[in-house]
Amino acid sequence: MPNLRGVAAGAAIGGAAFSVWLLTDWGGHAVIRWVDDLGLVVFSSFAALCAATAASRAQGKDRLAWWAMTAGVAAWLASQLIRTYIHFTSDSHPFPSWVDTGYVLFLAGAGLCLVFLLSTTPPQTQVRMLLDGVIIGAALFGLAWVTVLQTVHSVRAGNPAAVAMALSYPIVDIALITVAVLMLVRAPAGGRAHLAWLAGGLTLIALSDTSYAYLTAVDDQHFHVIAIGWAWGFVCIGLAALVTCRPAVGGVTRASSVPPRLSVWLPYLPVVLSALLCTPMLVDGLGPVFVAAAVTVIAVLIRQFLVLGENRRLLAEVADRAVHDPLTGLANRAVFSDRLAHAMALHDRHALDVSVLVLDLDDFRLVNESFGHRAGDMVLVRVAERLAGTVRASDTLARVGGDAFAVIMMGDPAAARDIGEDVVEAFDRPFLVDGQELRLRPGVGLATTASGQRCPSADELYKRAEVALEAAKHARTGRLVVHTPGMEPGQLVPAPTGCDTGVGSAQLLAELRSAIEQGGLSVVYQPKFDLATDEIVGLEALIRWPHPRRGLLGPDQFLPLVRRHGLMRSLTSVVLTAALDDAARWHALGIGVPVAINVFAPAITDPHLCDQLTAALDERALPPDWLTVEITEDLLLDNLGKTRTVFETLRAKGIRVAIDDFGSGYSALWYLREFPVDEVKLDREFIAPILTHPASAAIARAVIGLAHSLGITPVAEGVENAETAARLREYGCRIAQGFHFSAPLPAPAIQDLLLRQQSVDGQEPAGTRRSEIELMQ
Numbered sequence: 001m002p003n004l005r006g007v008a009a010g011a012a013i014g015g016a017a018f019s020v021w022l023l024t025d026w027g028g029h030a031v032i033r034w035v036d037d038l039g040l041v042v043f044s045s046f047a048a049l050c051a052a053t054a055a056s057r058a059q060g061k062d063r064l065a066w067w068a069m070t071a072g073v074a075a076w077l078a079s080q081l082i083r084t085y086i087h088f089t090s091d092s093h094p095f096p097s098w099v100d101t102g103y104v105l106f107l108a109g110a111g112l113c114l115v116f117l118l119s120t121t122p123p124q125t126q127v128r129m130l131l132d133g134v135i136i137g138a139a140l141f142g143l144a145w146v147t148v149l150q151t152v153h154s155v156r157a158g159n160p161a162a163v164a165m166a167l168s169y170p171i172v173d174i175a176l177i178t179v180a181v182l183m184l185v186r187a188p189a190g191g192r193a194h195l196a197w198l199a200g201g202l203t204l205i206a207l208s209d210t211s212y213a214y215l216t217a218v219d220d221q222h223f224h225v226i227a228i229g230w231a232w233g234f235v236c237i238g239l240a241a242l243v244t245c246r247p248a249v250g251g252v253t254r255a256s257s258v259p260p261r262l263s264v265w266l267p268y269l270p271v272v273l274s275a276l277l278c279t280p281m282l283v284d285g286l287g288p289v290f291v292a293a294a295v296t297v298i299a300v301l302i303r304q305f306l307v308l309g310e311n312r313r314l315l316a317e318v319a320d321r322a323v324h325d326p327l328t329g330l331a332n333r334a335v336f337s338d339r340l341a342h343a344m345a346l347h348d349r350h351a352l353d354v355s356v357l358v359l360d361l362d363d364f365r366l367v368n369e370s371f372g373h374r375a376g377d378m379v380l381v382r383v384a385e386r387l388a389g390t391v392r393a394s395d396t397l398a399r400v401g402g403d404a405f406a407v408i409m410m411g412d413p414a415a416a417r418d419i420g421e422d423v424v425e426a427f428d429r430p431f432l433v434d435g436q437e438l439r440l441r442p443g444v445g446l447a448t449t450a451s452g453q454r455c456p457s458a459d460e461l462y463k464r465a466e467v468a469l470e471a472a473k474h475a476r477t478g479r480l481v482v483h484t485p486g487m488e489p490g491q492l493v494p495a496p497t498g499c500d501t502g503v504g505s506a507q508l509l510a511e512l513r514s515a516i517e518q519g520g521l522s523v524v525y526q527p528k529f530d531l532a533t534d535e536i537v538g539l540e541a542l543i544r545w546p547h548p549r550r551g552l553l554g555p556d557q558f559l560p561l562v563r564r565h566g567l568m569r570s571l572t573s574v575v576l577t578a579a580l581d582d583a584a585r586w587h588a589l590g591i592g593v594p595v596a597i598n599v600f601a602p603a604i605t606d607p608h609l610c611d612q613l614t615a616a617l618d619e620r621a622l623p624p625d626w627l628t629v630e631i632t633e634d635l636l637l638d639n640l641g642k643t644r645t646v647f648e649t650l651r652a653k654g655i656r657v658a659i660d661d662f663g664s665g666y667s668a669l670w671y672l673r674e675f676p677v678d679e680v681k682l683d684r685e686f687i688a689p690i691l692t693h694p695a696s697a698a699i700a701r702a703v704i705g706l707a708h709s710l711g712i713t714p715v716a717e718g719v720e721n722a723e724t725a726a727r728l729r730e731y732g733c734r735i736a737q738g739f740h741f742s743a744p745l746p747a748p749a750i751q752d753l754l755l756r757q758q759s760v761d762g763q764e765p766a767g768t769r770r771s772e773i774e775l776m777q
């Protein structure tokens with residue numbers, strides 16, 4: 001690629017020197033003639049060389065266009081060389097003559113060049129441009145006729161060939177300028193430079209051609225000055241050719257579909273100009289008819305202007321919609337893809353790093369369901385504003401789906417990561433919707449070309465960001481996840497999505513999340529009593545949510561939400577930590593008893609659960625059999641084989657396993673055989689009827705006996721009265737739990753109970769202890 005600036009500067013200096021020489025008439029007539037002729041040889045050679053360079057580098061239609069221009073300029077050069085030779089040998093310059101063929105061929109070559117350049121535009125645009133060309137050309141011709149051409153015509157009236165030749169130059173020139181200017185104003189920004197040089201060059205050549213036709217007709221000998229126009233014309237054509245050799249850089253590749261304002265008005269400007277200038281000259285001869293026609297034309301033009309203005313406004317609106325998301329005003333998916341492809345091209349060419357962040361709001365559907373779609377839209381607008389305030393001005397922020405946003409960031413991947421963290425943080429503040437504060441949590445995934453893993457395409461980079469997003473959504477921690485090599489799609493089971501419909505459930509969910517994260521939940525303990533000794537032999541940890549407005553919420557009020565939104569794992573961690581902390585403290589005080597936690601059945605197959613439990617016990621130096629995991633029976637069937645394996649693993653580590661709520665669902669005795677468990681908790685539904693229903697009593701008795709014979713400890717749940725307790729004792733059940741003994745109590749109350757139990761040395765009648773508990777409740 002030739003150094004464009006250097007060549008342009010050289011050509012400009014040459015052009016300036018040539019102009020000064022001719023204008024100052026330096027050296028007199030004889031010298032000027034040589035400077036004129038040889039100067040034009042040099043400038044046309046320059047143009048031919050540049051056009052040939054452009055042709056050899058261009059592709060497709062552009063290549064043909066520049067070859068046509070090369071041929072045209074070469075023909076002009078040939079004619080100029082012959083003319084120079086004729087000037088050298090004689091002083092005559094006959095017009096017209098066969099020498100002019102090259103000049104005519106130049107016009108043909110330039111015309112062909114424009115036709116090829118034009119053919120890359122859509123067919124409708126081509127037709128419109130040609131019609132615009134006819135309008136402008138006719139108007140300019142009218143103008144040229146009344147000013148110059150009329151004189152040329154009348155002077156050469158006797159010689160039709162001379163008339164044709166003399167007029168054909170300016171007329172063809174006018175047509176060429178018209179097409180070039182129309183192409184220029186219609187071209188997208190960034191693709192205009194070569195057309196501007198071309199239009200400029202053709203205009204200068206046309207001016208010289210027209211002046212030449214005029215001056216030779218009136219036999220004025222000053223036409224050396226005209227050579228300045230030709231010289232600069234060729235300089236411009238040469239530069240137009242060189243500009244096309246430049247590689248395209250920067251900018252958005254998507255061109256706006258709204259034509260520039262100038263391209264709409266331009267065809268009419270010469271018409272108005274021509275009408276204004278020609279009317280005074282012609283009005284005399286044609287009188288009122290001409291005036292009426294002129295008024296009609298002007299009225300039609302004004303109407304046309306108004307329609308065009310309106311069309312343009314509508315087009316602008318449509319074009320805006322094509323690139324912007326109408327709700328948030330951010331770039332839409334199409335623009336995002338376009339820019340990402342462009343960013344990746346820069347990455348390939350200049351090794352610039354590209355990072356893509358994708359963000360998706362958790363449970364946004366709930367916002368729509370609970371607050372309505374108008375509020376949902378408002379939330380999206382607020383989210384867009386918050387994101388726009390977080391990313392840099394140079395980043396591309398787009399809304400790529402309903403509640404999905406994406407950002408392209410160029411350059412330093414560490415900075416991109418920081419922005420990712422800022423984006424997450426931007427959601428720490430609640431959103432205000434209809435006067436209510438709403439907490440939203442986003443899933444945010446980031447992928448960068450600097451990950452150490454080659455990224456072949458824009459699609460691949462986006463896909464990686466989506467995989468990271470998937471991981472972020474699965475974790476549901478609201479943190480940023482950065483894609484790392486080896487992270488594969490589908491490795492992570494997506495968290496279940498919400499289906500709550502209650503008004504405010506979105507709000508509740510948001511509050512629940514922050515309660516889980518910020519220690520807003522509490523744990524109460526329901527003691528398990530030994531029916532023989534009335535001693536507390538264990539504690540079951542049960543979750544509670546002391547809600548700031550709704551009061552103390554029990555598990556049935558928020559566990560469904562926890563389950564549906566994949567928060568169970570975090571909740572289990574909260575309960576485990578609290579239960580084991582308390583157990584360790586009581587253990588240290590010498591009043592410790594084993595604790596039980598409830599684990600949501602599907603979570604039992606969580607590969608980390610076992611390690612998590614063991615680590616938590618080890619941390620507090622608690623013996624593993626001080627922890628019991630209670631799993632609800634009716635959900636065990638889901639994954640029989642795996643569940644059994646997990647049970648075995650837990651038990652192998654010494655952790656106790658209990659089947660919860662036995663008898664409440666599809667109880668089947670074979671569970672007891674199939675699952676290696678330590679404890680079976682007989683559900684309240686199973687226990688309550690034993691006093692009134694003999695068959696139930698018989699079944700309960702049988703199950704208790706069966707459990708014993710299988711080495712499983714039966715625990716009766718929901719014991720609400722002394723009679724039931726007595727009957728259970730009779731059936732051989734040793735351990736029971738229920739309101740008759742104690743409701744679930746907070747840790748301090750449990751601690752008092754345990755201390756009291758220790759101090760009374762286990763000798764007091766059970767009734768005494770129960771009444772103590774009742775007093776505390």
Ligand code: C2E
Pocket residue numbers: 526541542543554555556559572575597598599600630632660661684717718719720737738739740743744
């Ligand atoms: P569960 O595991 O069967 O817990 C026993 C439930 O029965 C508790 O309800 C307890 O308050 C209640 N209860 C205890 N004694 C009696 C009684 O004599 N009569 C009656 N009518 N009810 C009694 P709670 O605390 O509301 O818990 C309900 C369920 O929520 C639990 O049933 C358990 O399945 C679940 N849950 C509680 N905490 C957690 C937890 O931390 N994690 C998981 N995954 N589930 C939990």
Ligand code: CA
Pocket residue numbers: 540598630660
């Ligand atoms: Ca339980």
Ligand code: CA
Pocket residue numbers: 660661681683717
């Ligand atoms: Ca239970």
